[in-house]
Amino acid sequence: MHFQLTDDQRALQSGMRELLAGRFDRDALRAAVDATVDAPGTLDRRLWRELGDAGFFALRLPEDEGGVGLGLPEAVLLFEEAGRALLPGPLIATHLAAGVVKGAADGSVVVTQSDGALIEWYEASDAVAGEAVAEGAAVPVRSVDPLTPLHRLHEPATTSDPLVGLLTAAEQLGSAARTTEMAVQYARERQQFGAPIGSFQAVKHLCAQMLARTELARAAVYAAAVTGDLADIAGAKLLADEAAVRCARDCLQVHGGMGFTWEADVHLHLKRAWVRKERWVSEATLTELLAELLVEVG
């Protein structure tokens, strides 16, 4: 056993981080948010294609099918980076459609999928994977997350690919890591009572808990990517949801009044984390599944 990233995995991770720093940095994120005021639900197709060129969608396709030929652990690392940067779009659906829907692999086509009662990026997408959506069956919702347009389905879809759960958990992990960093940075810089607020135990301990939550989720998500086991994925999703939502909340708290503003990025993380929490299978069902397994194993 050697449960650590390989050199190649590390290189892949930093390559993705660099790509996003160049193509979707904070300014680009805020510009995308601002653009939703006039044109909600528009997706940057050029960026989508660039992601395709970088192998983001074709990552797990075999090389002889034009893919990169890598596995789930590598996919999880890329989606973690996407979560960190709050990269918008139906990334998971398009990734899972590579090799199935023509044009998904190279990013020339945007694919979304129905998931439970919701469907993300419905209007901006070229195709819907999974259960077909009948004409007029998807009703627009005023989405809480400015960068995730949503439609509601009258008939909830029943497709539940565990990989949606795993890759979503990876995005949650990236977001949790990022809000932890944001909180720590702010706690270092912001001064009250003549000292950095990070020197007060109340703030310090909030930050410490954020890190602990994130690292536990990381272990669960990476392990689930290696085993691909349903119970592991279920546990990883639960922990990563908790980490992303809780860390965003604590990050908001550490920022005080600033955290409650539109200008601060923390609300974008929180809202996206809420959206991702609704994906795949509900918390109630996942916990019931794990409870059942306890009895079966015993």
Added chain:
Amino acid sequence: MDLTYTEEEEEFRARLRQWLGQVLPGLGPKPDPNDWPGRRTYDMGWQRRLYEAGYAGLHWPVDAGGKGATPTQHLIFLEETERAGAPYVGANFVGLLHAGPTIAAEGTPEQKRKWLPPILSGDEVWCQGFSEPDAGSDLAALRTKAVRDGDEYVITGSKIWTSHAEVADWCELLVRTDPISDTVPKHRGISWLAMPMDAPGVTIRPLRTLAGSTEFAEMFLDEVRVPVANRVGAENDGWRVTMVTLSFERGTAFVGEVVACRRTLIALATEARKNGRWDDPSLRRKLALLSAEFAALWRLTQWNVSESEATGGVPGIGGSVFKLRYSHARQELYDTAAEVLGAGALDLDHEWVLDRLSSLSYTIAAGTSQIQQNIIAERILGLPKGR
């Protein structure tokens, strides 16, 4: 210990109920949350009706234009108006709950005559200019400076997070009249002023909240001239004057909301039964615990009010206990609402989703939860002071 109300109090409740039953159906529709002038008109219109019916400033002393009612009657008023679904104090929050009570407690007879009647009649809106970019939790570090020039102060500095600044007529402003030095600790040298919002040199820049609305603002003050006569309390005694206001804020400002939360809880249970989530025992238990929490918060309020009745109307330090638990419980309430709504929790058109967003400020505004815990630890428990 007695939880029954006196005959007089019950009569008061019955009369109030009857009046609410008559007046509420005739009220116009609520304005759009982003229509600030519309909100001001709506909130002030309600205050006007209260005024005309003799319910304005119920618990204020008679010499302040109030009715001199007991804190218990005030509690009944807050309970009944909320229960009947009457408008929330809204834009009148600072006037009725911070600035007004401060002026009533610390102002000269002339100041009371000038500022209190228009608050009660719904003619003038106040905002609170306390926090600054570098003075939030450490409020006493505020730096906005006021220099005496004859019978005026000349004020320069900036304030932040000023709620309702865009529609306010007056601002209760904290300024530094004596610079911090080796001999002047930061709590000294602060003064409390009433600043007209239309004074030359006042610039307002609205700030957007995470819910997308411009609930609060930045306020830049460039050589704003305010008469010395607008100072409430002695020069450099503003910190003590402020503490009176803050204890009001933490004491009774959220009473109506507790009643509202109990109503929401019932609505959540009803919705859960309708959409099937009621079958999830973990959700039912969460709702049940919240029910116990809000019932107890209501009892704690009654306790605090009875205590303040004994101490002459100024809410005690127990307000911090209430504030700490209440703000947390309110956030839990709306997290549970999200569970009830399921996918609907992502739909901004649902009232509970907006309430969930605004509940995020509860552990920050009016003193963060961390600061409340410091107050409880140091001032109630007497533990050694940290920084």
